[in-house]
Amino acid sequence: xxxxxxxxxxxxxxxxxxxxxxxxxxxxxxxxxxxxxxxxxxxxxxxxxxxxxxxxxxxxxxxxxxxxxxxxxxxxxxxxxxxxxxxxxxxxxxxxxxxxxxxxxxxxxxxxxxxxxxxxxxxxxxxxxxxxxx
Amino acid sequence: xxxxxxxxxxxxxxxxxxxxxxxxxxxxxxxxxxxxxxxxxxxxxxxxxxxxxxxxxxxxxxxxxxxxxxxxxxxxxxxxxxxxxxxxxxxxxxxxxxxxxxxxxxxxxxxxxxxxxxxxxxxxxxxxxxxxxxxxxxxxxxxxxxxxxxxxxxxxxxxxxxxxxxxxxxxxxxxxxxxxxxxxxxxxxxxxxxxxxxxxxxxxxxxxxxxxxxxxxxxxxxxxxxxxxxxxxxxxxxxxxxxxxxxxxxxxxxxxxxxxxxxxxxxxxxxxxxxxxxxxxxxxxxxxxxxxxxxxxxxxxxxx
Numbered sequence: 287x288x289x290x291x292x293x294x295x296x297x298x299x300x301x302x303x304x305x306x307x308x309x310x311x312x313x314x315x316x317x318x319x320x321x322x323x324x325x326x327x328x329x330x331x332x333x334x335x336x337x338x339x340x341x342x343x344x345x346x347x348x349x350x351x352x353x354x355x356x357x358x359x360x361x362x363x364x365x366x367x368x369x370x371x372x373x374x375x376x377x378x379x380x381x382x383x384x385x386x387x388x389x390x391x392x393x394x395x396x397x398x399x400x401x402x403x404x405x406x407x408x409x410x411x412x413x414x415x416x417x418x419x420x
Numbered sequence: 421x422x423x424x425x426x427x428x429x430x431x432x433x434x435x436x437x438x439x440x441x442x443x444x445x446x447x448x449x450x451x452x453x454x455x456x457x458x459x460x461x462x463x464x465x466x467x468x469x470x471x472x473x474x475x476x477x478x479x480x481x482x483x484x485x486x487x488x489x490x491x492x493x494x495x496x497x498x499x500x501x502x503x504x505x506x507x508x509x510x511x512x513x514x515x516x517x518x519x520x521x522x523x524x525x526x527x528x529x530x531x532x533x534x535x536x537x538x539x540x541x542x543x544x545x546x547x548x549x550x551x552x553x554x555x556x557x558x559x560x561x562x563x564x565x566x567x568x569x570x571x572x573x574x575x576x577x578x579x580x581x582x583x584x585x586x587x588x589x590x591x592x593x594x595x596x597x598x599x600x601x602x603x604x605x606x607x608x609x610x611x612x613x614x615x616x617x618x619x620x621x622x623x624x625x626x627x628x629x630x631x632x633x634x635x636x637x638x639x640x641x642x643x644x645x646x647x648x649x650x651x652x653x654x655x656x657x658x659x660x661x662x663x664x665x666x667x668x669x670x671x672x673x674x675x676x677x678x679x680x681x682x683x684x685x686x687x688x689x690x691x692x693x694x695x696x697x698x699x700x701x702x703x704x705x706x707x708x709x710x711x712x713x714x715x716x717x718x719x720x721x722x723x724x
Contacts, residue, residue, distance in 0.1 A: 299592070306594045313645065315635040324630050335622045354608040358601040362589045368577040374564065375574075381560025409545050414552060 294340040301333035 308326040311319050353363045400407040558567070565574055583589075585598045601607030625633075639645075 302593060312635065312640065314639045315637055317637055320634065323633060323635070324625070327630070327633060328624050331622050331624050338622065351612075354612070357586060358607040358609055360586045360598040360600055362583055362586055364577060364582050364589060365584070367573070368582050371565070371570070371574050371578055378560055378564050385559065385561045406545070410549075413546075413549070 290340065290343040294337070294344065297333065297336045297340060301330070301337065304329045304333055 304326055308323070308330065311323050311326065315323075350366070353366045356363045356366050396407065558564075565571060587593070587598050590597060601609075
């Protein structure tokens with residue numbers, strides 16, 4: 287999987303470099319530069335062909351739209367990954383806290399009910415058995 | 421007689437409520453008229469009501485009430501047939517396992533009521549007691565980052581400081597990439613909303629098509645020059661020359677930030693180019709060998 291990303295990355299780098307050199311030629315054009323310009327244009331077309339070939343290998347890759355928003359704002363998309371991980375960890379901790387609180391409440395409730403209604407709680411435990419969470 | 425019947429009716433209304441009074445009316449309408457007492461008396465409402473009251477007083481009120489609500493008992497009301505209710509549902513024999521609690525009713529074979537009214541629930545000591553749900557193995561109680569082996573990614577992104585700008589993620593990309601894409605129309609969102617027309621294959625340009633790319637000589641107008649200028653980069657110890665592929669044309673000087681090439685940057689400025697041209701013109705004018713025509717075309721020193 288990393289190989290097809292490397293292949294695409296290489297083609298993109300070559301394409302961008304070709305475009306950059308094309309921009310240099312055009313910025314101060316000379317008559318002798320015409321052949322070089324034509325060559326660069328054909329390199330650009332072949333680069334697009336190579337990138338299109340890479341597309342078939344990556345059709346199953348999904349990119350979240352939120353990452354595109356980061357790029358459009360000129361921000362590092364790794365910040366999106368960082369925020370996703372932080373949000374996941376925070377939510378995980380929040381849910382774990384809820385589970386722990388409910389478990390403690392259940393054990394406390396069973397113990398208190400056992401003091402007030404010992405016979406009924408014995409029947410309840412006989413029905414549901416000893417719960418491993420209590 | 422009229423007042424006595426009225427008093428009795430009111431008395432029973434008070435005691436058994438309106439429902440009993442309705443049953444009283446129903447019993448009067450559906451009641452058997454075979455009795456001699458009925459035939460002999462007037463068929464007024466008051467008379468029949470008196471007769472039905474006298475008969476029904478012998479019947480257990482609770483059993484009457486329960487039959488009207490579809491729950492059969494082991495012993496049906498004795499006066500029901502005489503009143504014309506018809507035969508009730510045959511009551512099934514009680515299973516030996518189930519011990520009928522006092523005051524409880526026998527289980528119904530065809531009763532398809534809600535879960536709470538099932539015989540199992542009704543016979544348990546706790547009302548509304550249900551089975552516990554099947555526990556899920558993966559819950560929020562476990563650390564999901566370690567579960568999905570994302571510790572390395574977490575340390576990489578959250579342990580170290582991630583730089584804010586896009587140019588830090590793509591340092592070799594030329595141009596002003598830190599600016600928002602909406603300013604120059606290069607946003608990815610616009611590309612998603614209005615995708616370009618695709619489907620045609622890429623074919624190389626022929627000679628006839630390349631004639632459209634014949635350009636005028638000379639530098640670009642100033643409004644188009646800023647497109648390839650990059651923001652000033654910090655001095656990096658490690659040079660990235662090895663990342664760039666070998667090109668026939670040397671690198672562009674405005675994008676380089678090395679101190680050695682800053683002099684070349686100065687040379688590329690249009691004002692300094694003009695000054696150099698002026699100087700050259702002056703030199704040429706003063707030199708005796710020169711024919712006198714100024715050198716209009718700049719040197720190719722820009723392509724360095």
